[in-house]
Amino acid sequence: MLKIWGRMSSSNVQKVVWTAEVLGLPYERIDAGLSFGITKDPEYLAKNPNALIPTIEDEGFVLWESNAICRYLCNKAAINGSAAAQMLYPVELKHRADVERWMDWSSTALAQAITPVFFGLIRTAPEQRDQASLLSSSQKTSALMAMLDKQLATRDFVCGEHLTLADVALGSNLYRYMVLPFAQIGYTRPELPALQAWYERLGRMPAYQAHVIMDLV
Ligand SMILES: N[C@@H](CCC(=O)N[C@@H](CS)C(=O)NCC(=O)O)C(=O)O
Structure with a gap:
């Protein structure tokens, strides 16, 4: 197995x-x-x-x-x-390339941007936090999420009308972005309606509920 x-x-x-x-x-x-x-x-x-x-x-x-x-x-x-x-992983050449592009972007851009604020807010004592770095990480993450919001304005999922590995690769850090206690560093997430709708769409999926939505540790 x-x-x-x-x-x-x-x-x-x-x-x-x-x-x-x-x-x-x-x-x-x-x-x-x-x-x-x-x-x-x-x-x-x-x-x-x-x-x-x-x-x-x-x-x-x-x-x-x-x-x-x-x-x-x-x-x-x-x-x-x-x-x-x-x-999940379409065989058509261009559709597959699109999925792979967002998977790469998830690791090289989004994960890099959100990691400092995730570690700072979840795994670092308040007195040891580097406020400027956490704010910078929050802003960088929001800028990338705004790109995703634009992508999602015309489709239900990142690469079209159904779930693909692109959504899977991005979905965990999306959850973190939605629930991180940004208020603790005086930061407010921007309104991103298409991103919000995508988050709610994923949130109705049993695998996302069971394996992504959980207390952050
Ligand atoms: N690029 C690697 C990154 C792997 C990675 O950084 N994993 C983290 C957890 S998300 C890790 O192993 N952290 C140390 C630990 O949990 O002990 C991948 O996508 O698999």
Whole structure:
């Protein structure tokens, strides 16, 4: 059976579990990372020398990097004729490139922008926070969310009218953006109506409710 290492509070683990759920794949998840440890054990490092989560093992094949894992799971399910896989990761060349573009953007732009304010507000004591850096991170994240808002003004999901891996890659940090206690640093999120509507659309999906919507830790 597919094995997934990683704690559920990780946005990158959430993507993998969400993908497995939409594909209907049976899996075993092993808590790892932060207080769960494991990532620096020699056995784990042999699988993932980054000492990061997630990592998967599927029939002896080991893979890390969350976006690569999501694509692998879809590609494998598609070989077995899964309609869900073809929905999540479209085969048409340009549609697929669009999905991959937003997946890359999720890791290289959005995750980089939001991480300082996420760590500052959730994992740092108030007296140790760097207010200027957290404000800057909030503003950068909002600027990127405004781009997404524009993209979503003419479609229900990031790459069209149905859920794809682009939504999965972006959805965890979207949740964080929606619920982070920005007021603690005197910041107010801008009104972004299409982003809000997309968030509510994802929020009606069982896998998002079960694996993304949770207390931030
Ligand atoms: N680019 C990697 C990033 C992996 C990553 O940074 N994982 C974080 C959690 S989101 C981690 O392992 N943090 C250390 C820990 O949990 O111990 C991916 O997408 O898989």
